[in-house]
Amino acid sequence: MARVATGTVTASTPVPGARRVSAYTVCGALGTAAATAVAAWVLGLRGAPPLLAVGLLAAGLVAAAAVAVAAQALLHRHTLVAVHELAAVGVAAAGVAAVARVPVADVLDAVVTGCVALLAVGRLGCLRVGCCYGTPARHGVRYGVDRVRDGFPAHLCGVPLVPVQALESAAAGAVAVGGVVGVLGGAASGTVAAGATVAYVSARFVLELWRGDSPRAGAAGLTHAQWSACGAALAVACVAAVGGGGRAWHAWCAAGLVLGAAHLVARRRRAGASGRLLDAAHRHELVRAVRQAFGPADGGPVQVVRTSLGVCVSGGAGATGGRSWAHATVSFPWPVDPARAAATARLVRAVRDPSSRLTLLARGPDRVQVVLTPQEPRTATGAARVVRRRSVLPGTGSGRVPGSVGVSGGTGRTTSP
Incomplete structure (x- = not known):
């Protein structure tokens, strides 16, 4: 791990050259x-x-x-x-x-x-x-x-x-x-x-x-x-x-x-303990953890990165049925309320791919999975096209295409455009 x-973070060594x-x-x-x-x-x-x-x-x-x-x-x-x-x-x-x-x-x-x-x-x-x-x-x-x-x-x-x-x-x-x-x-x-x-x-x-x-x-x-x-x-x-x-x-x-x-x-x-989760200093650690978890190139071995508060982040990416996707699993050392879990998921999206569609899967009170998929293409009238085919992504535990449905309380799934 x-x-x-x-x-x-401090300033880096100045680059030699003319002063500006x-x-x-x-x-x-x-x-x-x-x-x-x-x-x-x-x-x-x-x-x-x-x-x-x-x-x-x-x-x-x-x-x-x-x-x-x-x-x-x-x-x-x-x-x-x-x-x-x-x-x-x-x-x-x-x-x-x-x-x-x-x-x-x-x-x-x-x-x-x-x-x-x-x-x-x-x-x-x-x-x-x-x-x-x-x-x-x-x-x-x-x-x-x-x-x-x-x-x-x-x-x-x-x-x-x-x-x-x-x-x-x-x-x-x-x-x-x-x-x-x-x-x-x-x-x-x-x-x-x-x-x-x-x-x-x-x-x-x-x-x-x-x-x-x-x-x-x-x-x-x-x-x-x-x-x-x-x-x-x-x-x-x-x-x-x-x-x-x-x-x-x-x-x-x-x-x-x-x-x-x-x-x-x-x-x-x-x-309680999760109050420091989104403090500025720890937020920087989460950003670095997301970058390290995905690594410089996709497709490599899964890497689990841990922050100073004990939050663990792992990530991966791939493609299914011609659609690319990325996912990250965030595990907390304590139960986290839905608002902080959602904020953490949005942070993952901002770092990984801000233009993607986010699906948040709750895996208990102390673990969430974030699935990122491309935005649905829009028709000429501007309405979003609904994808009806079924596909399974590794680790999602769902037969639906992530991001195609609004909220499903029974599975702990929420999506955000």
């Missing part, structure tokens, strides 16, 4: 320029000197760098969490406002609006180079081997990933536009900063569910960003309420994040 390689400027650097520079311009514009509308934006930029960069250094010292690895950086920039901005004798609320409106504009542009750089990527999915963005030297995991090359960077860019852009509209509409000082903060952290909490980069450190199954989002929303809602500038939706969003966090923690505890 083979054991899947574990550990954190990455899209991450370009988008970061453009985002910083946009943030400074937006902050200066908001300061001018609030009656503060626009040149103060330069001082805010310098203070923000120092604060963000200090947070990054502190995080590396505590966690012993390089990591950047946007929510943490934004909090540090906000504190630095308040200090600059106090020194310059400018209302803190006006400065925070400018800084927060500028920061979400920075994220809207900067996340496009993340999307381009392959950092902060999403979880494997049937449809999504794919990265090639040329991104491995930038630190992208080699085992995810060619696997469709949720474009979570683009989703966050769109969310941040919408928040930035909302902030600009609020300033132009004459919103009271501080309300723009409060609203933009609550809106962004709420979106970030949800998007973290589709983040696939590893490790996603945290506690009780939630990442640092999710816990920080809850804390930030609660703090803003409380401060705004005390100051008289709070909005009802601030409190609703904060309450929603807390309830969402409680639900996720409770669900993970109910799952």
